[in-house]
Structures are given as C-alpha cells and as structure tokens.
Amino acid sequence: MRLLVSGGAGFIGSEFVRQTISNHPEDRVVVLDKLTYAGNVRNLDPVAQSANYRFVEGDICDGTLVAELVRDVDAIVNFAAESHVDRSLEAPGQFIQTDVFGTYVLLEAARASGVERFLQVSTDEVYGDVEEGSSTEHDPLRPRSPYSASKAGGEMMVWAYRASYSLPVITTRGSNTYGPYQYPEKIIPLFITNAIDDQLLPIYGDGSAVRDYIHVADHARGIDTALRQGTAGQDYNVGYGGATSGGEVADLVLGALDKPASLKQHVRDRLGHDRRYSVNSDRLRGLGWRPLVPLDHGLRETVQWYRENEQWWRPLKSGEFWEFYRRNYKPLQADAAQGL
Structure with missing residues (x-):
C-alpha cells in the first residue's frame, strides 16, 4: 500500500x-x-534512510497540501491530534481545530481522491x-x-462521510x-523522568482513577491489523484488558527505579476526572490480534529506555x-492530603 500517515x-x-x-x-x-x-522528527530516525519513506512537515488543516499528498496514496491513517486532557481543559479551541476540522480536511481529500481506506x-x-x-x-x-469530545467529534465526521459518501472508513x-x-507530560514518562x-510524582486526587x-507496540500492531484485515465501516477497540490506578503506576515506576515511596505527591484532582476506562477488544481479537506485552514487563523496559535515552527527553522538559x-499540578494542603 501507499500510505499517508498524518x-x-x-x-x-x-x-x-x-513497524510498517x-x-x-x-x-x-x-x-x-x-x-x-509533542511531535518529534527524531522519533523517525530509525527509518529516515529508508527508500520507501518520506517526511513532510505540515498541518492537516492545510487543505491544499493535504489534497496534493492524498492524490498519490491508497490509504490514510490519521494519528494527528491534540491529545492531552489537561491541556484541553486549558485551551479547548486548539483541540477542536485539529481533532475535528483537521479530520474534516483529510476526509474531503480522501473523498476527492477515492482512497481505498x-x-x-x-x-x-x-x-x-x-x-x-x-x-x-x-x-x-x-x-x-474537551479532548475526548473533540475526538468524538472527529469520529462523527468520519461516520458522516461513511454514510453520506460511502467512504471506506475504519475507527480504532x-x-x-x-x-x-512518549512525550514526558503523560503519566508514565512523567513519573519515570521525575x-x-x-523529583516528586504528582498523583491526581487519591490516585484511585483506573486505566x-x-x-505502544501492541497498540500499533492493533491499528495495522484493523487497517489491513478490518471491515470498512467498522470500529475496533484496542485495549490490553488490565486495570491499573494512578497510585499503582507510581508504585511500579518507583519499584523499577528503586526509589522511595516518599516521592509520591497527591495533587489537586483533574477537573471532571473520569474514574475508570475499560474496553472490550474481542472484535479486534477476532482478526487474530493479541496484546503481547504485560504491564510489569513493558514498564520495566520503558524505564530502561528512558534511562538510556536522556538526550531524547531532557531537552523536552x-x-x-x-x-x-x-499551572497544572497544585499540591494538596497537608490537612487535605491526610484525608485521602
């Protein structure tokens, strides 16, 4: 296939x-x-010299550029998004622009060029x-x-183009x-690098929210499976099937680095914090996909990667x-923390 990966x-x-x-x-x-x-061209250094790879710096909201690129591809895989919940609470408009309008621009180009996926x-x-x-x-x-709403809005645009224009779409x-x-603002790389x-590990509220x-290797394989073997018009959940709280993540990271529990710090809870996510991935498993990396093993490997690649993450922090x-992490007062 000829792929455009935004x-x-x-x-x-x-x-x-x-992987591709x-x-x-x-x-x-x-x-x-x-x-x-959160985008870093150095993430693609391992494939930079590949003859079948090309990088273009640009915005999915740029209709002219997108239309030019889509003319020569069979499929589009859209990863482009603002993706951090905390930042969406601070600046929701940016998320709507990229996650909804940007998706529309890609869909329009796909409709005009007749992509296969x-x-x-x-x-x-x-x-x-x-x-x-x-x-x-x-x-x-x-x-x-605002983040999840903008992603849902992008999905609804995808569904609309499926129903209105018979565009062969798939959502994961x-x-x-x-x-x-992973950019070190997300919980696991943040905890590892801190x-x-x-440095203290900021744990939202009482640390009981479950994810x-x-x-990432399992997630990317799942997307590839949906792209190549999935049915157009279908949605596919991609999950491991575990349930781990923020407090447990902190304990796993501290254990892997042999650091003391005193580095844990409870902070003001996120606004509208969802307490639990869990998805059933049976539909994707029916295509032959399985997650292969247990959390304890994968986390220790991830810890080791960040220890060995400080030159990658230190400039980002x-x-x-x-x-x-x-602005985001406000430590709880001592009396409040004791009440957790």
Whole structure:
C-alpha cells in the first residue's frame, strides 16, 4: 500500500511507521506532521534512510497540501491530534481545530481522491466514565473532557462521510498507551523522568482513577491489523484488558527505579476526572490480534529506555513544559492530603 500517515512523528504514529517500514517493506509511507511540541522528527530516525519513506512537515488543516499528498496514496491513517486532557481543559479551541476540522480536511481529500481506506485513530476516552464492565463498539459515546469530545467529534465526521459518501472508513479506539518516545507530560514518562531526577510524582486526587495500559507496540500492531484485515465501516477497540490506578503506576515506576515511596505527591484532582476506562477488544481479537506485552514487563523496559535515552527527553522538559507543569499540578494542603 501507499500510505499517508498524518501525525506520524508523534508517539503512537511513529511506532506505527517504524513497524510498517520493518514489517511491510513493499509499502510506501509518507508522514505528514506539524511538529508541534509533542511531535518529534527524531522519533523517525530509525527509518529516515529508508527508500520507501518520506517526511513532510505540515498541518492537516492545510487543505491544499493535504489534497496534493492524498492524490498519490491508497490509504490514510490519521494519528494527528491534540491529545492531552489537561491541556484541553486549558485551551479547548486548539483541540477542536485539529481533532475535528483537521479530520474534516483529510476526509474531503480522501473523498476527492477515492482512497481505498481511511483509518481514524481515536481513543477509549470517547466512551466516558465506565463504572463497571467494559465498553464495546456498540456503546454510545459520552465524552466528558474537551479532548475526548473533540475526538468524538472527529469520529462523527468520519461516520458522516461513511454514510453520506460511502467512504471506506475504519475507527480504532485505543486505551492508555505507554512506551519509548512518549512525550514526558503523560503519566508514565512523567513519573519515570521525575523519579530519575528524584523529583516528586504528582498523583491526581487519591490516585484511585483506573486505566487500561497498553504498550505502544501492541497498540500499533492493533491499528495495522484493523487497517489491513478490518471491515470498512467498522470500529475496533484496542485495549490490553488490565486495570491499573494512578497510585499503582507510581508504585511500579518507583519499584523499577528503586526509589522511595516518599516521592509520591497527591495533587489537586483533574477537573471532571473520569474514574475508570475499560474496553472490550474481542472484535479486534477476532482478526487474530493479541496484546503481547504485560504491564510489569513493558514498564520495566520503558524505564530502561528512558534511562538510556536522556538526550531524547531532557531537552523536552524545559521552558514551556515546566510553565504548564506548574499551572497544572497544585499540591494538596497537608490537612487535605491526610484525608485521602
């Protein structure tokens, strides 16, 4: 296939590109990425010299550029998105622009050129807070943050183009993802890099919010499976099937680095914090996909990667990163913390 991978310099997108170049050498891959703070062309260094790879710096909201690139591809895989819930609470308009309008621009180009596949990479957060059980692809979307609402909005555009124009679309909804090359504002790389430097690990509220953590290699394989073997018009959940709280993540990281529990710090809870996400991935498993990396093993490997690649993450934790960090994480007063 000839693929356009938008957002391919980001965390999950770059893993997908690296896997595609390695596992499907007959494919041609064009990466389109705006290189915002979370996009890093260095994530693609392992494939930079590949003959079937091309990088284009640009914005998915640029209709002229997108139309030019889409003319020469068979499929689009859209990873491009603003993706951090905390930042969406601070500046929701940016998320609407990229996640909804940008998706529309890609869909218009896909419709005009007649691509064979359009895969929209979404998130399990569109299901909202899941008190019990696991979300299936038939469940209604109930987003509760500007981020998840913008991702749900992008999905609805995809559905509209499927119904109105018979565009061959697929959506994947992945659970919380971790692994190498993840920008250090997300919980696992933040905890790892802070702990390496003996800095406090900010845990929201009482630390009981639960997530299903999947390794980035498993997530990218799931997307590839949906792209190549999935049915057009279907949605596919991509989850590991675990349940780990923020407090437990902190304990795992501190244990892997042999750091003291005194580095844990409870901070003001996130606004509208969803307490639990869980997805049922049976539909994707029916295509032969399985997650292969257990959390304890994957997390220790991830810890080791960040220890060995300080030259990658240290420059990212400077300037604007710390300005946002100080705005976002407000330590609880001692009396409040004792009541947790």
